[in-house]
């Protein structure tokens with residue numbers, strides 16, 4: 166089946182308008198449509214009403230605000246990749262965006278759509294989890310904030326409820342921080358076989374805080390929590406990085422599929438985590 170079932174369509178003219186439409190049953194936001202439309206064609210999603218948010222310019226921004234990098238949900242992948250301020254503070258986002266799909270998908274696909282799709286292979290979910298970002302969700306009564314580490318309930322499921330809209334992602338900017346993302350896929354523009362993101366905050370060669378995100382390998386909330394615990398307070402050197410990477414590989418839950426067997430994916434997690442940690446530390450020390 167390659168044809169969506171009948172669906173009504175409305176273009177939201179304001180966030181409030183979008184929220185009122187989203188309170189109706191069987192309603193879905195459409196942003197870039199790169200994930201939702203294919204799912205509708207396959208009838209894996211059958212909304213009765215699509216609420217198009219592409220006119221909501223107030224949701225498309227990337228800016229530094231005090232000690233936070235703020236990214237509007239309607240920012241396109243290409244916007245994040247082009248953002249000098251994002252790249253300056255979080256090169257992990259540029260690393261990840263360079264490997265998300267292809268230029269056509271990146272021009273229209275959105276940061277918010279990526280997070281809300283909640284595909285276990287979505288690169289930005291792991292990158293934002295590593296950076297300990299917070300999601301800002303507009304609700305009928307105002308707004309609420311949820312750590313990205315608690316945003317995904319499971320595959321294709323998030324905490325965004327009926328009548329709600331993901332509006333923004335806020336990333337804390339801390340001094341002495343470096344970050345990196347490493348991914349292996351079967352070909353250019355493809356989804357990850359496995360990927361790892363690292364955000365390290367260093368103080369005189371010691372790891373003050375570590376964030377480790379893993380993509381496509383069944384890590385709970387996209388996070389390698391045990392490896393983060395191991396790193397905190399240790400020297401930022403290769404021994405620590407390799408041991409943390411080993412812990413990350415032991416604690417994730419990859420599945421064998423057409424992209425490779427489980428042991429190969431664990432091997433990738435160990436190798437990519439080590440590489441991401443090395444690059445993050447080098448960037449923190451710049």
Ligand SMILES: Cc1cc2nc3c(=O)[nH]c(=O)nc-3n(C[C@H](O)[C@H](O)[C@H](O)COP(=O)(O)OP(=O)(O)OC[C@H]3O[C@@H](n4cnc5c(N)ncnc54)[C@H](O)[C@@H]3O)c2cc1C
Pocket residue numbers: 193194195196197198199200201202238239242264265266267270273274275276277278279281282286287288289325329330331332354355356357
């Ligand atoms: C060929 C191809 C290759 C790809 N490769 C990769 C890859 O390598 N790595 C990767 O990470 N991704 C990849 N993607 C996925 C792509 O990044 C996402 O599909 C896309 O960014 C999702 O964003 P969207 O704006 O298109 O979302 P949409 O398809 O519009 O929406 C996706 C879901 O999110 C919901 N939604 C969207 N915005 C909001 C919001 N603000 N609030 C609440 N709910 C919302 C929608 O209702 C829907 O359920 C690929 C996609 C394609 C088509």
